[in-house]
Amino acid sequence: MGVYYPQAVTVGKPIDTKTIADRLAKISTVSRADVAAVMAELPGVMADYLEQGKSVKLEGLGTFRLTLDTTGVKTREEFDFQKQLKAVRVSFIPAREGAATKGSTPTRALVPSGIEWLPYDGKAEEEEDTTTPGTGEDDGDHQLG
Numbered sequence: 001m002g003v004y005y006p007q008a009v010t011v012g013k014p015i016d017t018k019t020i021a022d023r024l025a026k027i028s029t030v031s032r033a034d035v036a037a038v039m040a041e042l043p044g045v046m047a048d049y050l051e052q053g054k055s056v057k058l059e060g061l062g063t064f065r066l067t068l069d070t071t072g073v074k075t076r077e078e079f080d081f082q083k084q085l086k087a088v089r090v091s092f093i094p095a096r097e098g099a100a101t102k103g104s105t106p107t108r109a110l111v112p113s114g115i116e117w118l119p120y121d122g123k124a125e126e127e128e129d130t131t132t133p134g135t136g137e138d139d140g141d142h143q144l145g
Helices: 017-026 032-051
Strands: 056-058 062-070 085-094
Touching: 017 032, 032 056, 032 062
Parallel strands: none
Antiparallel strands: 056 062, 062 085
């Protein structure tokens, strides 16, 4: 007999950099091109710091750091970093927000508190959701691709 677990399902296409840049431009004083240019440089800048052994904390987003997938050896003489290293990964820990006082628990900044969980019928959404998260308002941009 199996065990059944709830699972979050991602529907539709991923939100791309252009869409994020458009949204950020709408709520700031910079153009989409400026936002996109900065976002394009972010991975390289982060990689430089991670390569230096630093963690990268983006306020309101979270912290990124390198982790290793390795195999162990029984003796110090057998230790060989290059042979034991299987993979280098980037670990992400979402930022917490809210008070960490007695009786209250901080929440993850990227986990919305008002999620409505619905049964999944196995059908992907055909039309992209163009509402602004948290408002229910349509952003008016209905172009695809």
